[in-house]
Amino acid sequence: MKILIVEDEPKTGDYLKQGLTEAGLMADLARDGWDGLHLAGSGDYDLVILDVMLPGLNGWQVLEGLRRAGRTMPVLFLTARDQVDDRVKGLELGADDYLVKPFAFAELLARVRTLLRRGRSALEPTVLQAADLELDLLRRRASRGGRRIDLTAKEFALLELLLRRQGEVLPRSLIASQVWDMNFDSDTNVVEVAVRRLRAKVDDGFEPKLIRTVRGMGYVLEAA
Numbered sequence: 335m336k337i338l339i340v341e342d343e344p345k346t347g348d349y350l351k352q353g354l355t356e357a358g359l360m361a362d363l364a365r366d367g368w369d370g371l372h373l374a375g376s377g378d379y380d381l382v383i384l385d386v387m388l389p390g391l392n393g394w395q396v397l398e399g400l401r402r403a404g405r406t407m408p409v410l411f412l413t414a415r416d417q418v419d420d421r422v423k424g425l426e427l428g429a430d431d432y433l434v435k436p437f438a439f440a441e442l443l444a445r446v447r448t449l450l451r452r453g454r455s456a457l458e459p460t461v462l463q464a465a466d467l468e469l470d471l472l473r474r475r476a477s478r479g480g481r482r483i484d485l486t487a488k489e490f491a492l493l494e495l496l497l498r499r500q501g502e503v504l505p506r507s508l509i510a511s512q513v514w515d516m517n518f519d520s521d522t523n524v525v526e527v528a529v530r531r532l533r534a535k536v537d538d539g540f541e542p543k544l545i546r547t548v549r550g551m552g553y554v555l556e557a558a
C-alpha cells in the first residue's frame with residue numbers, strides 16, 4: 335500500500351512519513367500543492383493525506399484537480415480549521431475523511447487503515463466534470479459555468495454516460511441500450527432527439543461546445 339502525504343510543514347510531514355513507514359506502509363512526501371497534484375496524478379497511490387493550507391495550490395484545489403483527472407483514490411484531509419463549513423466543503427469536493435490538527439498519530443493510522451480497507455472501487459467520484467460543466471450524481475443536479483441546467487431523467491442518464499466515458503465516441507446503439515434499455519433496431523431516432531435536446535441545454539450559449547456528433551459513428555463529449 336502506497337500513500338502520498340502532501341504537507342508543507344517539514345516537521346509534520348517527516349513525522350507522518352516516518353510513522354507510516356514504521357507501520358509498514360510506503361509513503362512519499364510532497365511539500366506543496368503543485369508537487370502534490372503532480373505526484374498524486376502520476377504515481378500509483380492508494381491514499382492521499384492532504385493538508386488544506388499549502389503553498390501553490392491549497393488542499394481543496396489539489397483534490398479538485400485529482401477528481402477532475404478521474405483519480406478516485408481515497409483522500410484524508412488534515413485541517414487546522416475546525417469550522418463545519420470547511421469540513422463540509424472538503425467532503426463535498428470528494429474528500430473521504432478529515433482530521434483536525436493536532437491529532438494523535440494512532441488516530442491518523444486508524445483512519446488510514448479504514449480508508450485503505452474500503453478500497454478504490456467504492457470511492458467513485460460523485461461529481462462528474464468536463465470544462466465548466468458539472469454533474470452532481472448525489473444531488474442529481476447539473477450546472478454549467480455555475481448556472482443550473484434542468485434535465486429530464488433520461489437526459490441526466492445520457493449526460494452521465496457521456497461524462498463517464500468522455501473522449502470516447504459512443505455509438506447510438508450503445509447509448510440506446512444503456513440509457514433506454516432498448517435494442518439498436520428499435521428506434522435510434524429517440525437517441526438523436528435526446529442528444530439534440532441535451533446539447534441545446536448544455537452547449538447553447540456556452541464555449542467550448544462539449545457534445546459532438548461523429549458522422550456515421552455516434553456521439554462524443556470532450557472538453558478539448
Ligand code: CA
Nearest residue numbers: 342385387388
Ligand atoms: Ca500547511
